[in-house]
Amino acid sequence: MILSKWLATLLGGTLAAQGALAIDLTIDDEASLKSAAKTVASTMMDYYNARDSANIPGKMDGTWWEGGSMFMTLILYWWVTGDTQFNAAVQEGMYFQKGDDDFFPSNYSQYLGNDDQVFWGLAAITAAEFNYPELDGQPSWVSLAQGVFNTQYPRWDTSSCHGGMRWQIWPYQNGYLTKNAISNGGLFQLSARLALYTGNKTYAEWAERIWDWSATTPLLKQKNWNIADSTTCGTQCTDHGDFQWTYNYATYISGAAYMHNYTNGTETKWKEGVEGLYKTSQQFFPTSGGNLILSDITCEPLGNCDRNQITFKSYFTNWIGVMTTIVPGMYDTVFPQLKASAQAAAKQCSGGDSGVKCGIRWTKQAEWDKSSGLEQQMAVLGVLSANLVPFKNKAPFTADSGGTSKSNPNAGTNSTANKAPVLNTIGTGDKAGAGVLTFIFVTGWAVAVTWMIRGG
Numbered sequence: 202m203i204l205s206k207w208l209a210t211l212l213g214g215t216l217a218a219q220g221a222l223a224i225d226l227t228i229d230d231e232a233s234l235k236s237a238a239k240t241v242a243s244t245m246m247d248y249y250n251a252r253d254s255a256n257i258p259g260k261m262d263g264t265w266w267e268g269g270s271m272f273m274t275l276i277l278y279w280w281v282t283g284d285t286q287f288n289a290a291v292q293e294g295m296y297f298q299k300g301d302d303d304f305f306p307s308n309y310s311q312y313l314g315n316d317d318q319v320f321w322g323l324a325a326i327t328a329a330e331f332n333y334p335e336l337d338g339q340p341s342w343v344s345l346a347q348g349v350f351n352t353q354y355p356r357w358d359t360s361s362c363h364g365g366m367r368w369q370i371w372p373y374q375n376g377y378l379t380k381n382a383i384s385n386g387g388l389f390q391l392s393a394r395l396a397l398y399t400g401n402k403t404y405a406e407w408a409e410r411i412w413d414w415s416a417t418t419p420l421l422k423q424k425n426w427n428i429a430d431s432t433t434c435g436t437q438c439t440d441h442g443d444f445q446w447t448y449n450y451a452t453y454i455s456g457a458a459y460m461h462n463y464t465n466g467t468e469t470k471w472k473e474g475v476e477g478l479y480k481t482s483q484q485f486f487p488t489s490g491g492n493l494i495l496s497d498i499t500c501e502p503l504g505n506c507d508r509n510q511i512t513f514k515s516y517f518t519n520w521i522g523v524m525t526t527i528v529p530g531m532y533d534t535v536f537p538q539l540k541a542s543a544q545a546a547a548k549q550c551s552g553g554d555s556g557v558k559c560g561i562r563w564t565k566q567a568e569w570d571k572s573s574g575l576e577q578q579m580a581v582l583g584v585l586s587a588n589l590v591p592f593k594n595k596a597p598f599t600a601d602s603g604g605t606s607k608s609n610p611n612a613g614t615n616s617t618a619n620k621a622p623v624l625n626t627i628g629t630g631d632k633a634g635a636g637v638l639t640f641i642f643v644t645g646w647a648v649a650v651t652w653m654i655r656g657g
Contacts, residue, residue: 223551223567226585228540231592235282237547238585240557242278245271245578246287259294265309267512267576268294269321274515274579274586276324277523280331281589292336295324295345302340303348303613314369314376315353319387322349326394329606330597343398343606348613350395353388354407362438364414368431380438381431382420385411386452390520393459398599399608408460412453412474421453426477428453444499446510447517450482455520462527462596475528479535485517486538490564493541495584501562504570511561511576515583518542522587526596536591543588546581 224240227233249271254260259268272291279288300306304321305313327333328342335341340348358367358380366384369376389411396404415421419429419441428449429441454475461471486492489502495514500506518539525532545563552558552569559581560570598604 223549223569224547224557226544226547228544228588231589234543234585234589234592235284238278238282238582238589239284241550241559241578241582241585242275242284242287244555244558245575245582246290248575248578249290258290258297260298261575264508265298265313266317266320267509268298269304269324270512270516271575271579273320273324273327274519274583276327276331276333277519278582278586279333281586281593288334292334295321295328296336296339299340299345299348301348301613301615302345303352304345305349305352305613311371312374314374315356315366315384316368316381316387318349319353319384319391322346322353322391323387323394325349326391326398329398329604330394330599332598332603332605335606340612341606341609343395343600343604344609344612346391346395347399347608347610350388350391350404350407351611351613353391358434361434362418362432364410365418365420365438366411367434378434379431380418380420380434381442382415382428382446382449383452385415385420386428386449386456389415390452390456390459393456393463394597397459397463397597398604399610400599400601401608401610405460405463408456412456412460415453423474423477426474426481428478428481445484446499446513447482447485447495447497448513450478450485451517451520454478454482455524458524458528472528475524475531479521479531482517487564490545491541493538494545494564494566495538495542496562496564501564504562504572506561508574508576511572511574512579514542514561514563514580518584518587522590523597526590526594532591536588539584539587543584546584550581 224237226237252262254262261267272295275287275291279285298304298306298321304318325342326346329346333342356366356370358365362380365380366388367377368379368381368384371377389408392404392408392411395401396408416423418438419432421428430444430446430449431442432438433440457471457474461475464471466472485495485498487496487498490496495517497506497510497513500510521535522539525535542563545566546559548566549563549569550557550559551567552560552571552573558573559577560572561577561580562570600608
């Protein structure tokens with residue numbers, strides 16, 4: 202009995218020591234980064250495989266959009282590590298949720314927001330840009346991104362605020378009267394990336410339209426490069442919800458970076474946007490982390506981030522890391538913070554029986570914040586993968602620079618799924634594909650859905 206207690210104490214101490222060590226990481230060593238990222242990704246996929254909705258590929262418990270964002274994170278992970286072990290799950294989930302080649306599947310379309318859908322489109326364009334393996338008989342990655350674009354731009358709403366994307370798609374949703382940064386910034390980023398990949402100027406025109414419109418609202422204040430989270434139709438987009446979130450800044454920074462590259466640096470507005478917004482993003486590197494460690498300051502200090510918000514740092518680090526490959530001169534500004542954030546995040550991965558489950562409050566570093574979950578793993582995987590981008594030393598592919606995914610500008614236009622109402626008349630100059638996109642408003646919309654899934 203005494204011996205058993207002694208062994209238990211010894212084993213408990215050993216496990217505690219293992220937890221305290223967290224994930225071993227040497228930040229400037231590629232092999233160390235890959236090993237750490239693999240550990241974090243594997244734990245994340247353990248959560249994914251154990252979910253109640255495991256029989257529905259790509260569908261998370263209680264949320265739909267997060268599947269697309271997780272796959273987007275895993276695609277960059279594959280690109281920078283070469284680890285193929287999760288490819289089958291990513292392909293299965295992406296293709297299963299493709300809907301009519303537009304990531305608007307009928308099972309979930311009645312309660313989706315524009316931001317929910319656009320994240321799947323961003324996952325698809327990420328796959329196209331990195332030549333992620335496609336399966337025979339399935340649509341190309343870039344065509345799926347184009348399908349999202351083709352179903353979103355007709356929702357550009359000129360009935361209020363002279364333009365802009367509403368947060369939610371259907372009038373019975375609580376967010377229908379709101380226009381928010383991530384819905385507009387998400388389509389801006391997708392349009393810019395499609396412009397660079399395909400060379401189709403229509404996408405560039407839409408990117409510029411969204412950026413310029415955003416700048417007429419609190420969603421993008423160019424005077425001080427502040428991004429408001431939301432504004433409302435009832436005030437003609439003059440009010441502002443001022444919660445500050447990392448991913449809002451990153452989506453506009455990323456889109457501006459792609460437009461900077463698309464225009465070959467000839468339009469100064471894009472680099473000014475990248476630099477100005479990143480400068481304002483310094484608020485997300487608080488003094489508690491020595492002004493080097495990333496924090497979603499609106500919720501992390503109080504410990505009340507919800508599952509959506511926990512993932513935001515993954516997108517910030519992924520998009521900012523890739524941004525440095527297409528905007529010369531940003532590496533020295535960005536990577537000291539990405540490196541410090543990765544080191545702190547790895548130290549936070551000291552939880553659970555395994556001693557490697559990750560928390561979200563990286564500024565606490567070795568003191569695990571006692572939180573854990575798929576979302577925490579995703580956030581840490583994002584920053585580790587971002588730190589591997591310089592080792593890859595390649596910019597995203599385009600159709601003219603080695604990209605193998607084939608364009609289909611009419612993708613998604615023949616959808617038979619229920620579509621949102623067209624909110625304005627689109628001129629012929631605004632069409633990326635041939636033919637007029639006409640969508641049928643769903644009768645009976647006011648009956649069924651009174652709840653929503655929020656993508657941001």
